Amino acid sequence: MAQLKIGDITVTALSDGRMSFATTNLFPETPEAVWDGYRERFPEAFDAQGFYTNIGVFHLASGGKQVLVDTGLGPHGAAGGRPGPPELMEDMQANGVSTGEIDSVFLTHLHGDHVGWNLTHDANGSRPTFPNAKYVLQQADWGHFTDEEFLNAGRRDAAQDTYLPLPDMRVLELIDGEANIAPGLDAYPTPGHTPGHQSMLISSGNERALIIGDVIGSPMHVTEPDHLYRPDVNREQAQKSRHDALDLAESHDMVVIGSHMTRPGWGRLIRWEGRRYWQAL
Numbered sequence: 327m328a329q330l331k332i333g334d335i336t337v338t339a340l341s342d343g344r345m346s347f348a349t350t351n352l353f354p355e356t357p358e359a360v361w362d363g364y365r366e367r368f369p370e371a372f373d374a375q376g377f378y379t380n381i382g383v384f385h386l387a388s389g390g391k392q393v394l395v396d397t398g399l400g401p402h403g404a405a406g407g408r409p410g411p412p413e414l415m416e417d418m419q420a421n422g423v424s425t426g427e428i429d430s431v432f433l434t435h436l437h438g439d440h441v442g443w444n445l446t447h448d449a450n451g452s453r454p455t456f457p458n459a460k461y462v463l464q465q466a467d468w469g470h471f472t473d474e475e476f477l478n479a480g481r482r483d484a485a486q487d488t489y490l491p492l493p494d495m496r497v498l499e500l501i502d503g504e505a506n507i508a509p510g511l512d513a514y515p516t517p518g519h520t521p522g523h524q525s526m527l528i529s530s531g532n533e534r535a536l537i538i539g540d541v542i543g544s545p546m547h548v549t550e551p552d553h554l555y556r557p558d559v560n561r562e563q564a565q566k567s568r569h570d571a572l573d574l575a576e577s578h579d580m581v582v583i584g585s586h587m588t589r590p591g592w593g594r595l596i597r598w599e600g601r602r603y604w605q606a607l
Contacts, residue, residue: 328590333530335388339590342381342398342414349376379586389509400442428456434539435520436471441488460499467522518564535581545604
């Protein structure tokens, strides 16, 4: 069980497996030589193909409320680059996390590796995997990912499997900007990776942490924040959010928690020879 305490708030790291990508798929303009030094510093973040990243999901217990941050790639994620079977449901069970006890599912954004277990489909139809939870999302992301032009570009089936039915199931809660999710847990907008990408500020006592979703796509991204990152829908906005989030975390000595960081996913920012680096905890 990988757990982290931020004051009175407990964070449990879960995973839906790992994904593998060629470095040029994520950073198409970055020469391969840039990554050579990082292979030595973060060997667990690379494989023969390129980047080898965790599909992180986080469970937070705070003030009697249980919040799940993202829902992984889901049961049909081979197309997303995951070589093995899904893990999230088994990992939740192993960590004593029950789907029925989740009060809120906080979706950082609607990319496929963050929404895969939103819904369960079987012979009885479709239903929310977390039946007693509100699924909390920024309005800007919903608008982008439900746009007809977006859906008609070969994305409708995946959207139908993961998020389009949420309003009719009366479990979707759209927010606009900052919002409190549970005691000590607040939405912090970080747009750019997607139009409504959101991070989560964790605050308890004198301790702080920041769940950054895909603001940072790998440990190396902390040090190389301005390279073109292909999944970002708006490069300039994403770079600004990246710098703002990292500056905030560093200035307040926050623990930084990321979906695709070194498993279990949390660490601190350190300085070495004038550059900022990720240091796993």
